[in-house]
Amino acid sequence: MSIESGTTEVSREPGGDQERAGFDEIHILWISEGMSCDGDTVSMTAAGQPSIEDVVLGLIPGLPKVNLYNKVLSPSLGGEDFLAPYRAAARGELTPFILVIEGSIPNQNIIEGDGYWTSFGNDPDTGEPLTLNWWIDRLAPKAWAVVTAGTCAAYGGIHAMAGNPTGSMGLSDYLGRDFRSRGGLPVVNVPGCPIQPENFMETLIWVLHHAAGSAPPPPLDHMLRPQWLFGRTVHEGCDRAAYYEQADFARDYNSPKCQVKVGCWGPVVNCNVPKRGWMAGLGGCPNVGGICIGCTMPGFPDTFMPFMDEPAGGSLSSILIKPYGAFIRRLRGITNIAVNREPKWHHNKPELTSGYAPYWRPSPARPQRGTR
Structure with a gap:
């Protein structure tokens, strides 16, 4: 298997004279051997705007050529054939590349004696399993960018809950918050359990445009999430939000009303799923009767x-x-009755009662133009 490094080109920033390097080819090394269920990879395959196929086939203008290595999507025979680009990158022979990690990072330091929590391939010399931590230690410092796929990789998720x-x-806990990739980026976190497909692909596209030299770094919040995706709460995009404003709450899960009283955390959770939907703009937890359990948040679960x-x-x-909502709901009900009527001039009688009086027609109620 031949491994070719991406070539470098020079691009000019829009509206300025500053030049910086960009790549016309880049590799994506996706490791899902963290503590996970591979659900983020499965979810990512549902993306349609854009799809991962569009990226790999070069159908998106301005992106570098992308070579994707992911065990679920790999056409390789597996084994050493699949591991070849990862081993080359660890040796520094495959550049540039974006490292995508799926699944939480276990602490190997707490194991006394032999053993490991999760592994990815074997050491060719000893035959012993190579831990996820071994790969991260060697790949992350060499990666042009490091991206997490899902809450487990971003913040620990289910596997990091109390008592584990x-x-x-x-x-970012494992590498440290001061970590910076070869491209000068911190870890880019795309949380979700699993990731919302377009959220991840949109973030990846921004990183790829940045790698091509045609876009600035993606703006991230204090938890290293893309600001434009996680800057609003579930509540702000929820179909049921108006019921909250009117203090009209669901008492069971069959109701179409606001679900705060039955366990929904939407008003305080940063997530755009209700507004964006899940697949092809459809779905999203509260939209289909599910409560928000905060799966995109650092403290989940x-x-x-x-x-x-x-x-x-x-x-x-x-x-x-409640008192405000009840008052507003009553006023809106009264107004709703008032506006659910046709105007009185909708009739089939001989007189015109709409109030229509063009200025060129003399009217006893209004003098003609030019007269006083």
Whole structure:
């Protein structure tokens, strides 16, 4: 298997004279051997705007040529054939590349004696399994960019909850918040359990445009999430938000009303799924009757458990909004009745009662133009 390095080209920043290097070819090394279920890879394959096929086939203008290595999507025979680009990158022979990590990172330091939590291939000399941590230690410093796929890789997720024996954590916890890739980027976190397909692909496209020299670095928030995707709450994009404003709450899961009283954390969770949908713009947890359990958040799942219990603060906020909501709901009901009527001039009588009086027609109620 031949491994070719991406060539470098020079691009000029739009509207300025500053030049910086960009790549016309780049590799994506995707490792899903973290503590995970591979659900993020499966979810990513559902993306349509754009799809991973569009990226790999070079159908998106301005992107470098992309060579993707992912075990679920790989056409290789597996084994050493599949591992070849990863081994080449670890030796520094495959550049540039973007490292995508799926799954949380276990703490190998807490294991006494032999053993490992998760591995990816074997050492060719000893035959011993190579841990995920071994690969991250060698690949992350050489990567042009490092991206996490899903909450497990971003913040630890399910495997990092209280009481777990693995000491699992997110990738930025493992590498340190001061980590910077070869491209000068911190870890780019795309949380979700699993990732919303277009959220991940949109972030990857931005990183690829940046690698091509045609875009600035993606703007990230303090938890290293893309700001334009996670800057708003579930509540702000929820189909049921108006019911909250009117203090009209669901009491069971069959109701179309606001689900805060039955366990929804939407008002405080950063996520755009209700607004964006899940596949082809359809779905999204509250849109289809599910409560938000905060799966995109750094404290998931511990902060949001037990699921289906009313969130902390939900009782107080719903009590405070109740008199306002009831008053507003009543006023809107009255106005709704008033505006659900046709105007009185809709009739088939001989007189015109719409108030229509053109200025060129004399009217006893209004003098002609030019007269006083």
